[in-house]
Amino acid sequence: MQLVRQMRPSSGNRVWRGIATVLLLGVLGTACGTEERPAAQGGGPGAHGRQGEPGAEARQAPPRTASGALAAYVERFRRTQAARAVAARRWGLKRTPLLPPAPPAVKPKITFRKGFEVGDPSLPPVFTTVPTRDRIVFLTIDDGAEKDPELLRMMTELGIPYSAFLSDYVVKDDYAYFARMRDRGVALHNHTLNHRYMPALDYDEQRREICGQQDTLEKRFGTRPTLFRPPYGNYDADTLRAARSCGIKAVPLWSAEVFPDRMEWREWDRDLHPGDIVLSHFRGRGDWKGSMADMVRRAMDTITARGYAVARLEDYV
Ligand SMILES: [Zn+2]
Structure with a gap:
């Protein structure tokens, strides 16, 4: 049942889950109204933990012995979602973002999207959708030209996970901004050094663009990502071969x-x-009709109105 799976207390104790479910149904009234789901992922003001799992504290299983502790656990969920609702209003969202289910224990097997293959199925798969039945989507933000501090605050307060695909030529004038993003739990991925059109480059040039960015990300942020997105979404077989040789496992478009x-x-x-x-x-604002916050409002209002929650890409890929 959806509610139980969302909570997924780390103890994995079935009896406890049953009790928790009954208690939650009692406290929250409805298990179907997604708006009122317990906060498996909170991240309201004052929430700690990594972005995308800011409900981590609340998600921990309580001591099994005391019913008082269980009630406190439920109360923490309720408060976390209430805080998210406050943050959503403060940031001008039309509705409180829905909560994603707990991440899957085993990541789904991802293959090439039909029509996106390059003839070798063993290469890192290119895809636009992660196989799942949950009503979740993933938010990814590319390049890195704009370094808006408001975006960091907004996403942390709302508890919305996202992933960044960085291109060094626009990032390098302010690595510190993206280090702060990383510190808030956002995964930083590869979008090449110079944002070139990959199919116009030969294999060695493509490899320099991709592996060079792996080296830069490792040097600046201590991470060597396994996800790569080619500029403009354009690639050929050499791109995927080069990416694989640089340690890339998957190519989300x-x-x-x-x-x-x-x-x-x-x-x-x-x-x-x-x-x-x-x-x-x-x-x-120099590039488009609004700020990063305006973009997030548009994204979340669209996603929430259609009944979807934003989940963390790295939990699935
Ligand atoms: Zn780009």
Whole structure:
């Protein structure tokens, strides 16, 4: 049952889960109203922990012996979501973002999207949607030109996970901004050194762009990511071979793109689907009609209105 799975106390104790479920149903009234789900992922003001799992404290199983502790556990969930609701209002969201389920114990097997193959299925798969039945999507932000401190605060207070795909040529004038982002639990991934059009480069040039960014990310942020997104979403077989040789395991593209004033859709139905990856960019008012915060508002209002929660890409890929 959805509610139990979302809570997934680390003890894994079935009896305790049953008790917790009954108690939660009693306290929260409805298990179907996603708006009122217990905060498996909170992250309201004062919440600690890594971005994307700011409910970690609340998610810990309480002592099994005392019913008082159990009630306190439920109360923590309720308070965390209440804090998120306050943050959502403060940041001008139309509705409180929905809570994603607990991450899967085993990550789904990801393969090439049909039509995106390059003839060798053993290469890192290129995909736009993560296979899942949950009503979740993933938010990814590319390049790195705009370094808006408001974005960091907003996402932390709302407890919304996202992933950054960084290109060094726009990041290098302020590595500290992205170090702060990393410290808030955001995973930093590879989007090449110079944002070149990959298919125009030979294998060695592509490898320099991708491996060079792996080296830079490791030097500056202490991370060597396994995810890579080619600039403009353009690639060829050499791109994927080069990426694999640099330690890349998967190549997530996107199925929708969000701007401050609109969404653009890859799919004919102009809608979200479970597991869809949503793209945006680090851009400011000079580049588009609004701020990073405006972009997040557009994204979250669209995602929440369609009944989706934002989950953490690295929990699934
Ligand atoms: Zn880009």
